[in-house]
Amino acid sequence: xxxxxxxxxxxxxxxxxxxxxxxPLLLSKLFDKSIIESEEVCIxxxxxxxxxxxxxxxxxxxxxxxxxxxxxxGSLDQSRFDESWDFACVRGPQSAKALGLPAESAxxxxxxxxxxVLGMPSEKNKLQQxxxxxxxxxxxxxxxxxxxxxxxxxxxxxxxxxxxxxxxVNQVRMSSKVITEAMHGAxxxxxxxxxxxxxxxxxxxxxxxxxxxxxxxxxxxVENLGAxxxxxxxxxxxGLKKAWQLYKRTRVxxxxxxxxxxxxxxxxxxxxxxxxxxxxxxxxxxxxxxxAARLTG
Numbered sequence: 001x002x003x004x005x006x007x008x009x010x011x012x013x014x015x016x017x018x019x020x021x022x023x024p025l026l027l028s029k030l031f032d033k034s035i036i037e038s039e040e041v042c043i044x045x046x047x048x049x050x051x052x053x054x055x056x057x058x059x060x061x062x063x064x065x066x067x068x069x070x071x072x073x074g075s076l077d078q079s080r081f082d083e084s085w086d087f088a089c090v091r092g093p094q095s096a097k098a099l100g101l102p103a104e105s106a107x108x109x110x111x112x113x114x115x116x117v118l119g120m121p122s123e124k125n126k127l128q129q130x131x132x133x134x135x136x137x138x139x140x141x142x143x144x145x146x147x148x149x150x151x152x153x154x155x156x157x158x159x160x161x162x163x164x165x166x167x168x169v170n171q172v173r174m175s176s177k178v179i180t181e182a183m184h185g186a187x188x189x190x191x192x193x194x195x196x197x198x199x200x201x202x203x204x205x206x207x208x209x210x211x212x213x214x215x216x217x218x219x220x221x222v223e224n225l226g227a228x229x230x231x232x233x234x235x236x237x238x239g240l241k242k243a244w245q246l247y248k249r250t251r252v253x254x255x256x257x258x259x260x261x262x263x264x265x266x267x268x269x270x271x272x273x274x275x276x277x278x279x280x281x282x283x284x285x286x287x288x289x290x291x292a293a294r295l296t297g
Contacts, residue, residue, distance in 0.1 A: 002035065002042045003027050004058050006049050017137040018161040018168050019184035020047055022114060025165055027067070029117050030110075030284050032292035041065065041291055046110050048072040048208045050095065055080060065287060068110035068280065071095040072208050088283050092215035094207055107283065108215040108276040111187040116277070120169055120192070131260055132157040132175040134185035136203040143202065145231040150253045156260065161185065177265050179256070181225075183212060190216065190273065195265030201225040201252070216268035216276060223263050226255040 005023035023045040028036050035041055042061040049055075050066070051074035058064050063084055070091035078099065089107040090096050096106035133151050135144065140160050151158040159171050161182045169188055172178060178189040178196040181203065189196040198209065200222050210220040229248035237245050 002038045002040075002061070003045055004042050004049070004054075005045045006047045006054065018163070018165060019111075019137070019182060022046065022111065022165050022184070026110065026114060026117055030113070032288045032295075034292050034295040035288070038291075038295055041295065043067055043287075044069050048205070050090070050099070051076050052080075063291075065291070066090060067283065067287070068107065069095070070109070070208050070211050071098040072205060072211075088287055089280070091208075092211035092213075094211040094214065106215060107279045109184075109187050109212055110280055111184050112191040112216075112273065112277055113280055114165075114188060115169060115173070115192050118166055118169060120166075120173060128176050129157050129171070129174045130155065131177045131179065132159050132171060133256070134159045134161060134172075134178060134180040134182045135201065136181045137161045139181055139202040143229055143231055145233070146229055146249050147201075147252075150249065150256060153253065154257055154260065156256070159185075179259060179263075183209060187212065190268050193267065193270075195267045197223060197259060197263045197265045199223045199225050199256075199259060202228055217272050218266055218268055223259045224255065225259070226251040 003024055006020045027043055027045050031043060035043065040062040042058050042064050044058060044064060044066045046068060048070045050069050050071040053074050063086065065086045065088055067088050068091055071094070087099065087101055087105055090099065090101065090105055091109045093103065093106045096103060133156050135147055139147065140162055144160065148158040157175065159168065161168065172188045172194060173192045175194050178185055178194050179199055180186050180189065180196055181199050181201050186196045186198055204222065209222065213220045227248040229245050229252060232242065232245065
């Protein structure tokens with residue numbers, strides 16, 4: 001499959017991660033089969049993967065098509081970008097600026113198309129389940145037990161990004177509000193018209209969040225969940241160390257409770273989201289028309 005996305009995290013952790021692993025499901029439905037199965041053309045998809053470490057893995061392809069990817073997580077030697085590269089679109093204005101691309105190259109993360117592609121309309125689900133909290137995949141692994149317990153005590157639904165894609169999207173749709181550390185929690189929430197609040201706990205990269213927020217004309221702001229804590233999975237915490245971890249968990253609970261009550265959730269304007277989605281669909285059509293014709297002609 002000639003789709004490139006960040007796979008090493010899931011392989012190293014032995015688990016899935018919605019933000020990465022949505023790529024094969026989504027892109028295989030967007031692009032012509034001849035492109036997806038090509039040995040010459042590679043679609044570089046969703047994720048912060050425009051850096052030297054990731055892009056070295058696609059050098060073998062004769063043609064590389066960048067589709068809504070973002071810059072970040074490492075150095076980027078732009079001398080690699082020769083005539084074999086086609087920047088169809090990037091995630092946002094920060095990525096476009098870093099690459100020296102025209103402003104119109106910045107559209108949005110293609111994750112906004114997920115509900116449409118999965119056949120899940122953005123209309124509100126009548127059976128809402130209230131507020132949902134979505135951790136980053138790394139937080140789910142390291143601190144998920146404690147975070148889940150905190151959410152349960154506050155009456156907040158805990159949604160792991162390490163579950164089936166359709167179930168993930170459906171649970172977001174059923175929410176009245178989403179508090180999310182995972183950026184694709186915010187992207188899916190915005191796509192299905194559920195207000196969201198971005199938070200910082202273990203993992204937060206301002207550049208990519210600004211890239212996404214500015215792409216849909218939203219200001220970048222983030223709420224802080226407080227001190228990091230770790231789950232005591234092996235019973236290694238005792239004495240002062242255990243007390244310190246419990247204290248930090250208490251602080252996170254207090255912060256999450258305050259955020260839930262007082263933080264103002266955000267949502268892009270319907271006209272802006274509609275325009276971004278139409279632009280992405282337009283890029284999809286152009287890629288299919290141009291490359292499918294070449295590969296099957």
